[in-house]
Structure formats: C-alpha cells, structure tokens
Amino acid sequence: MAESPRSSPRSRQLLLRIRRGLFASPLDTLITVVLAVVCGGGLWNLFHWAFLQADWAVVLSNVRLYFNGNFPVSQIWRSWSWLGLLGALCILTLMPSRLLPPVVVRLLPLLWVLILPIGLLLLASGLGLEPVKSRFWGGLQLSLLLTLGTILMSLPLGILMALARRSSLPLLRWLTTGYIELMRGMPLIAVLFFGQLMIPLFLPEGWTLNRVLRAVLSLGFFMAAYMAEDVRGGLQSIPKTQLEAARSLGLSPLLTVALVELPQALRTALPALANQCVASMQNTSLLAYLGLIELLGISRSILANPDYLGRHLEVYIWLALLYWAVCILMTSLARRLERTLKVNGHH
Amino acid sequence: MPAQFFKKLAVVSPLLLLGLAGCATAPEEKVSLLEQVRSRGELRCGISGRLPGFSYLTTEGTYTGLDTDICRAVAAATLGNPDKVDYTQLTAAQRFTALSSGEIDLLSRNTTQTLSRDSGGGNGLTFAPVVFYDGQGVLVRKDSGVTTLEGLEGESFCVGGGTTTERNLNDVMQARGIPFEPVKFETPQEREQAYLDGRCAAITADRSSLNSSRSGFEAPDEHVILDEGLSKEPLAPATVDGDDQWADAVRWIVYGLMSAEEQGITQDNIDERVASATSGADQENAALRRFLGIEGDLGGKLGLPNDFVVQAVRAVGNYGEIYNRHLGPDTATFIPRGLNAIYTEGGLHYAPPFN
Numbered sequence: 141m142a143e144s145p146r147s148s149p150r151s152r153q154l155l156l157r158i159r160r161g162l163f164a165s166p167l168d169t170l171i172t173v174v175l176a177v178v179c180g181g182g183l184w185n186l187f188h189w190a191f192l193q194a195d196w197a198v199v200l201s202n203v204r205l206y207f208n209g210n211f212p213v214s215q216i217w218r219s220w221s222w223l224g225l226l227g228a229l230c231i232l233t234l235m236p237s238r239l240l241p242p243v244v245v246r247l248l249p250l251l252w253v254l255i256l257p258i259g260l261l262l263l264a265s266g267l268g269l270e271p272v273k274s275r276f277w278g279g280l281q282l283s284l285l286l287t288l289g290t291i292l293m294s295l296p297l298g299i300l301m302a303l304a305r306r307s308s309l310p311l312l313r314w315l316t317t318g319y320i321e322l323m324r325g326m327p328l329i330a331v332l333f334f335g336q337l338m339i340p341l342f343l344p345e346g347w348t349l350n351r352v353l354r355a356v357l358s359l360g361f362f363m364a365a366y367m368a369e370d371v372r373g374g375l376q377s378i379p380k381t382q383l384e385a386a387r388s389l390g391l392s393p394l395l396t397v398a399l400v401e402l403p404q405a406l407r408t409a410l411p412a413l414a415n416q417c418v419a420s421m422q423n424t425s426l427l428a429y430l431g432l433i434e435l436l437g438i439s440r441s442i443l444a445n446p447d448y449l450g451r452h453l454e455v456y457i458w459l460a461l462l463y464w465a466v467c468i469l470m471t472s473l474a475r476r477l478e479r480t481l482k483v484n485g486h487h
Numbered sequence: 488m489p490a491q492f493f494k495k496l497a498v499v500s501p502l503l504l505l506g507l508a509g510c511a512t513a514p515e516e517k518v519s520l521l522e523q524v525r526s527r528g529e530l531r532c533g534i535s536g537r538l539p540g541f542s543y544l545t546t547e548g549t550y551t552g553l554d555t556d557i558c559r560a561v562a563a564a565t566l567g568n569p570d571k572v573d574y575t576q577l578t579a580a581q582r583f584t585a586l587s588s589g590e591i592d593l594l595s596r597n598t599t600q601t602l603s604r605d606s607g608g609g610n611g612l613t614f615a616p617v618v619f620y621d622g623q624g625v626l627v628r629k630d631s632g633v634t635t636l637e638g639l640e641g642e643s644f645c646v647g648g649g650t651t652t653e654r655n656l657n658d659v660m661q662a663r664g665i666p667f668e669p670v671k672f673e674t675p676q677e678r679e680q681a682y683l684d685g686r687c688a689a690i691t692a693d694r695s696s697l698n699s700s701r702s703g704f705e706a707p708d709e710h711v712i713l714d715e716g717l718s719k720e721p722l723a724p725a726t727v728d729g730d731d732q733w734a735d736a737v738r739w740i741v742y743g744l745m746s747a748e749e750q751g752i753t754q755d756n757i758d759e760r761v762a763s764a765t766s767g768a769d770q771e772n773a774a775l776r777r778f779l780g781i782e783g784d785l786g787g788k789l790g791l792p793n794d795f796v797v798q799a800v801r802a803v804g805n806y807g808e809i810y811n812r813h814l815g816p817d818t819a820t821f822i823p824r825g826l827n828a829i830y831t832e833g834g835l836h837y838a839p840p841f842n
Contacts, residue, residue, distance in 0.1 A: 201546050202546055204548065205544060205546070205548055209548070210544065210548035210549070213547075213548070273573070275573065275574070275575060333580070336581060337584050340584060340585070340588035340590060341584060341587075341588055343588070345589070348588075348589070348590060351575075429578060430578060430581065431536075431575070431576040431577045431578045431581055432576070433536070433576055437576070440537045441536045441537050441543055441544040441576070442543075442544055443537075444537045444538055444539045444542075444543035444544070444699075445539070445543045445544060445545060445546070446539050446540065446543075446699070446702065446818060446819035446820045447546075447819070449539060449699060449702045449703035449819060449820075450679075450702075450705075451703075452676050
C-alpha cells in the first residue's frame with residue numbers, strides 16, 4: 141500500500157523513515173518486534189488494571205483531602221483560592237510576555253515573592269479571617285507551602301554563604317565552609333529528624349515552635365548549603381578581568397558584587413538552582429515520615445481508612461501523577477526564566 | 488582589627504550569658520496539665536493517624552478510631568465537649584519527645600506499655616489503663632493447614648526488619664528449636680505483597696496490624712491468624728511523668744468507660760440511667776449514684792466534674808461500644824474481642840471500684 145502511487149509524498153516519507161529506523165535489518169526488526177510486544181503487553185496490562193480492576197474511589201472520594209488536607213470545610217475557600225492564585229501565577233509566568241501588559245511582566249517577580257506571605261495570610265490568617273491552626277494544613281497545599289518556604293529561605297541564604305565562602309575574612313570563610321561541608325555531609329532525613337525531634341527538647345520550657353516552621357527551617361538550612369555551592373560555581377565562571385575592570389571604574393566592593401558578579405553568577409547557576417528547587421519539592425515528601433500530613437502523609441492516613449484498605453497502588457499512582465505534574469510545572473517555569481534572562485543578558 | 492574584635496567580644500559576652508541565664512532561670516510553679524487543658528479549652532492529643540481501626544482520616548477529614556475515641560472521652564470528661572481535641576500525628580520515633588517537650592497532653596497512639604518506657608530512667612511516661620491487649624501473631628494461608636508454629640518449620644516468615652517483632656520471632660523460634668528463614672521488609676505494604684506473591688509462608692506482626700492487612704486482601708477468608716501469640720503488647724494511653732493529677736484523671740476516665748460497660752451503661756441509655764438514679768428505681772443504688780456523680784465527690788477529688796463519666800459515655804459510649812464501633816464484627820477491621828472483653832466475660836479489662 142505504501143508503494144501505491146496515490147499516497148502523498150509525505151506519508152511515503154514517513155513510512156520510509158519508519159522502515160529505515162525500525163526495520164532496517166533482521167536484527168532491527170527483531171528488536172522492534174520484541175520491544176513492541178513487551179511495551180504493548182505492559183501498557184495493555186496497565187490499562188486493563190486501571191479501567192477494570194482498580195477502584196479509584198480512594199482517589200475520587202478524597203480529592204479535597206489530597207489538595208487541602210483536613211482544612212476546616214467552612215473555610216476551605218481560602219485554601220482553594222491560594223492554590224488558585226498559585227496556579228494563575230504559574231500561567232501568567234508561562235504566557236508569552238508580549239501577550240501581557242508590561243506592568244504585569246514587571247510585577248511578576250514581586251508576585252512570586254509575595255505568594256508565600258499571601259498564602260500564610262490566607263491559610264493561617266487572624267487578620268479578619270478566622271484563625272486556622274497549622275495542624276489543619278495538609279495535602280498538596282502543605283507540600284507547596286513547604287517548598288515555597290524552603291526556596292525563599294534557602295536561596296538568599298545560599299547566595300550569602302556563597303559570597304561569604306569567597307570572603308577575605310578568614311573566620312567568615314572558615315565558618316561558612318565548615319557549615320556547608322557539614323550540611324552536605326549529612327543525609328537530609330537526619331537533619332529533618334533533628335529539626336522535628338531535637339529542637340523541641342532544646343527550647344526553654346513552655347516554648348514551642350510550630351512543626352511546619354521547624355520543617356521549613358530544617359529543609360531551608362539544608363538546601364541553603366547546596367544552593368551556596370551552585371551559586372559559588374556561577375561566581376567562579378566570572379573572569380577575573382571583570383572584577384579588575386569594575387575596580388578600575390571605581391565601583392565599591394558591594395556594588396561590584398551586586399552589579400557585576402551576582403547577575404552573571406545567578407544566570408550561570410540557574411539550571412543548577414532550578415534543579416535544587418525541584419528536588420526540594422520532592423524532599424518535602426520525607427516529612428511524611430515525621431508525622432506531617434503533606435501529600436504523602438495524608439495519603440497514608442487515607443489508606444488507613446478501613447473503606448480503602450489495600451488500595452495502595454491506586455493512591456501511589458495518583459501521587460506519582462501529582463508530584464510529576466508539579467515538578468514539570470516547576471521545570472517549565474525555570475526554563476522560562478532562563479529564556480527571559482538570556483534575552484535580557486544579550487541586550 | 489583583632490584587638491577591636493576582642494574588645495567587642497568582651498563587652499558582648501557577659502550580655503549574652505545574661506540572656507541565656509534569663510532563659511534558664513525562673514521555672515514557674517508547675518501547673519498540672521489538667522488545669523492547662525481546661526484553661527486552654529482544648530486537649531492536645533498525639534495519635535498515629537495511620538492505623539486502621541485505631542486512628543485514621545475519614546473522607547470528611549476528621550480523625551476516628553479507638554485511639555481517637557479515648558482522646559474524645561478525655562476531652563468530654565475534662566471540658567464537657569468531645570470535639571475540643573487538637574490531634575497531632577506522631578511517628579513512633581517522635582511520640583515520647585512530643586510528650587516530654589509538652590507538645591501534646593495525652594499520647595493515645597497504640598503504645599506498648601513496657602518497663603523502660605514507664606521508668607524515669609527510660610522514657611519517663613505514666614501509663615493509663617491498657618485499652619487494647621495486642622500481641623504478635625502469625626498469619627498463614629488457610630489451605631496450608633498450618634495451625635501451630637511447629638507447622639512452619641523451615642518456612643520463611645515475612646517480617647519488618649529491625650523491629651521488636653523480628654526480635655520476638657527470633658527469641659520464640661530459637662527457644663522452641665524451630666528453624667525458619669526471616670525475609671525482612673521496611674513497610675507493611677511490602678510485607679503483604681511479598682506474602683501474597685508467595686515469597687513467604689507466613690507474616691508476623693501485631694495481630695491488630697495483621698487483621699487490617701488481611702482485610703485489605705482480595706480474599707480475606709483464605710487466610711487465618713494462628714491462635715498462638717509470640718508476645719504481649721498491652722497498648723495504653725500515656726501521659727508525662729510527674730504530673731499525678733493529670734495522670735489520675737486520665738486513668739479514671741478510661742476506667743469509667745470500662746466500668747460503664749460492666750454495668751451495662753451505654754450511650755443510648757445513659758440519660759435514662761441518670762434519671763433513674765436521680766429520682767427513679769435506682770434512687771437507692773448508692774454505688775451507681777456515686778459512679779454517675781449524683782452523690783459524693785468522686786470527680787471533684789480528681790479535679791474533674793462529678794459527672795465526668797456521664798460526659799465521657801454520652802460522647803463516645805462505653806468501652807465495649809467504642810471497641811465494636813472500630814474493631815467489631817461489622818467493621819472491615821474486625822478483631823475478636825478475646826482478651827479485650829470485660830473481665831466478667833473472660834477478658835482482661837477490669838476497672839477498680841469507684842469509691
């Protein structure tokens with residue numbers, strides 16, 4: 141049929157490419173057939189399971205819990221509106237900037253910094269809204285809150301430490317190097333355990349530090365060490381001549397850092413930093429093992445409901461999809477930022 | 488520059504020390520947690536939140552289970568409202584720290600009572616009465632025909648690695664000279680899957696956990712839990728050491744639930760029974776009147792309202808009702824009462840007299 145003179149040149153070309161790519165030699169054909177059978181069989185089994193055997197009630201009846209945790213139902217609009225704002229901000233950022241009014245484009249970075257305080261205000265409140273304790277925060281909302289908190293804490297801290305590590309003051313240099321090496325030498329789970337178990341013991345009697353805050357602090361201090369190394373890598377890529385040029389122009393050391401070094405260093409370090417941000421989203425799931433009811437934690441509580449006993453596979457596949465969606469969103473945001481910076485950089 | 492630095496340090500360090508000392512001194516008069524709970528208007532209860540039948544999240548986003556009902560009973564008895572509970576999910580590693588650091592008032596999280604947990608040299612807890620007698624059991628396939636541990640000679644056991652469960656299994660099998668092969672897993676799900684895939688002939692874990700595993704299987708009836716137990720696991724709520732008033736209150740609230748079952752007082756008939764004891768057929772029954780707080784000052788002695796048992800039973804029912812609601816025959820997590828029956832029915836739950 142492919143040889144029929146009626147078929148358009150385009151489909152002929154496609155068929156030709158398929159034949160050349162997949163069936164060029166008997167060995168190629170064999171590999172293609174075996175792979176197709178294996179993948180096809182796997183996919184068929186998956187679909188068979190997903191549509192005939194799986195019972196998705198454990199996901200469908202608990203959607204609110206996965207997204208908002210056990211946030212009080214009467215106040216749930218607050219949780220949804222924060223998630224909605226976050227989503228809208230992502231869409232705005234990903235839209236081609238020529239479709240947006242320039243004011244919005246200029247405000248975007250500010251909005252990203254503000255989204256965490258806005259979230260805290262909406263979720264915890266007090267200011268006009270009924271206060272909701274942090275133990276009611278859960279599900280994806282808590283995971284995102286932890287991620288944002290971690291990034292907003294560790295990025296500035298990381299930048300400061302990267303600069304301190306190159307400082308000419310020996311004490312400062314030693315301290316930061318020591319800190320970074322200490323944090324990088326410890327597994328994250330140990331740091332998290334320390335944050336959740338030891339901090340309450342060290343605090344004076346009667347003092348308590350909110351568990352969510354403890355989690356953000358431990359995650360933030362940990363990630364900051366990695367961020368610092370990424371930024372340092374960026375700083376090292378700047379040729380020394382630039383610093384000499386800055387000095388001969390009469391720029392003060394502070395201005396040299398702010399105007400010459402950091403903008404370039406951050407642009408270079410951006411892919412690595414974005415990597416850390418995605419990792420910090422995934423790291424929040426470790427907190428399920430410390431009693432927080434973030435996405436993974438709340439799923440385990442739902443799985444303990446006798447109505448859904450043994451429905452692990454459904455839940456874990458759903459979780460995989462959710463985490464994947466969030467991480468894909470984060471990487472596309474990072475790519476977008478990279479492109480924007482590159483354009484500006486060439487100006 | 489260094490000289491200047493040290494000069495500054497010399498000025499700053501006494502101030503720093505002073506500040507630290509300020510934090511450390513003045514340990515105020517210890518206020519009993521009972522008083523704190525009442526002034527806060529809320530009971531902070533530590534739970535697992537991930538154990539079928541004991542504490543889990545419902546679709547509505549509320550916690551429920553046997554462990555959470557104990558929290559609710561204590562809240563009802565102390566505050567008059569079972570909904571005034573602030574639940575914190577705790578992992579096994581966190582639970583004792585949460586109690587000793589004052590993050591929670593009451594630990595109701597399937598915790599086995601042991602000497603080292605009770606003692607001041609250990610975890611420094613004070614245990615309330617046991618609310619569930621658990622024990623390590625063994626789950627096998629019914630068609631294997633195995634009824635005793637001896638029947639599992641040379642077979643492999645799926646077991647949680649590095650747990651007391653694994654140690655108990657080793658101890659018992661060694662003592663009885665039965666060779667076996669342990670296959671270790673990190674989570675219950677892995678354990679179950681391996682067992683269902685036929686990688687081992689038996690799973691061993693606490694009976695309550697085996698039961699919920701079995702309920703999740705496709706054909707629960709094809710599996711049985713052996714009658715033989717490998718260990719004693721008395722699960723009890725706990726409070727922090729050194730706060731006797733609070734510990735006493737919790738202890739007698741739990742006893743109240745058990746005593747109510749013994750006397751046939753239920754959530755449904757409690758108001759009837761109160762009316763009858765106040766000015767009806769039971770008017771002369773002094774013991775009942777004391778129990779219900781109509782006469783005497785039993786509650787007051789504990790720092791609780793005199794009708795604290797009535798409040799608790801009205802909120803969650805008696806012990807038997809709580810048990811049946813979460814672990815009874817109508818639930819997916821059915822565990823026969825066995826040792827958990829009241830003593831008059833052959834179980835171990837025995838409340839001392841309310842005198």
